[in-house]
Amino acid sequence: MEGMTPPHGHGGGGLPGAATTVLVLLVAAGGYLCAVRRAKRxxxxxxxxxxxxxxxxxGLALLGIALLPPLGHTAHTDFRAHMAQHMLVGMYAxxxxxxxxxxxxALRALPADRARQxxxxxxxxxxRVLSHPAVALLLSTGTLALLYFTPLYDTAMVHPAGSRLLHTHFLLSGYLFAHVMAGPDPAPHRAGVPVRLVYLGIAIAFHAxxxxxxxxxxxxxxxxxxxQVQQGAEIMYYGGDVAELLLAVALVATWRPERRVRVWGKAERRGPDAAAAPYRAR
Structure with missing residues (x-):
């Protein structure tokens, strides 16, 4: 890596890409708020x-900061900006x-038959496989070695589609890991808190x-x-620590196993909304 210039040949933060990103984020925000309104009705x-x-x-605002200019544009030419973008897209958002x-x-807003499906x-x-902490850890944290210890990163940065796929992977795998570790959403086969804490500890150690x-x-x-690489490593080290600390706090704060078991028992005996009942938001 010594003294080498980034091979990035495209500026992913151009106006068309930024406009599309803004549109997607606005649609996501509008869809969520509409679902809230429907669920309340x-x-x-x-x-x-x-x-x-x-x-x-x-979360959407953090994605906007990461993907839109100036950070979204600079990330294609400056590794430090890339790492900051990675932290936002893959961990914080x-x-x-x-x-x-x-x-x-979604379960509360969908019709009863769709909710059951x-x-x-x-x-x-x-x-069940995806909700296992080992799988979530491998997809989110385990792929860092593949990205930075092989030519994959440089290859992805050269091609516009590569950077988009990278962002998509960061977001989906990061969401899966956060969901499995501490999400309040349904995860019928979620591991117990001690097991999840062990996997979170492994993630912290691997990041470091x-x-x-x-x-x-x-x-x-x-x-x-x-x-740039050294400063990017510092961003990963300290930024990852903060994100994983927040995840640990969320894990403890969202742990209410007894209440979920009681509600699940009632759900089997309820009417058309029974499918969604076990996962009522608190």
Missing amino acids: RNAVRGWNSWRSVSFLT PLALALAAPLTL ATAVLHSPPA LVAQAMYGGFFVQIHAPVV
Whole structure:
């Protein structure tokens, strides 16, 4: 990586891309708020926690900061900006979105038959595999070594589609990890808190290991000036610590297993809304 100039050949923060990003974020915000309104109409007795809505809009705002200029443009030419973008897209925004309980909201807003179908999907074998902490850890944190210790990062940065796929992977895998670790949304096969804390500890250690290897230049295949790579490693090290601390706090704060078991027992005996009942937002 010594003294090399970033090979990035495109400016992903151009006007058309920025306009599309703004449109997608606005549609997501509007869809969530419309679902809140519908859920309140369908569940007149039970409201929707306004902090969930604030959390969702905060997550979208963090995505906007990461993907729009100036950071969204600079991330293609400066590794430090890329790492800041990675922290926002892959860790901070997913946590805010997960805490907004979008799946619970969907179950409350959907018609009863659709809610039952969605609940069946959540209990399916693929969902059970994805909800395992090891899988979420591998997809979110484990891929960092593949990205930064192989030519994958430089290849992705050269091609516009590559950076978009990278952002999509960061967001979805980060959301999955936050959901599995601390999300208030339905996860019928979610591991117990002690197990999740162990996997969170592994994630913290792995993040630190990757950041330290990057700072020292060990195994790193990133074509960028050394100072940028080292400062990017510092952003990963300290920014990752803060994000994982917030995730640990959220894990403890959202842990209410006894209440979920009681509500699930009632759900089997309730009417057309029974499918969504186990996952009422608190």
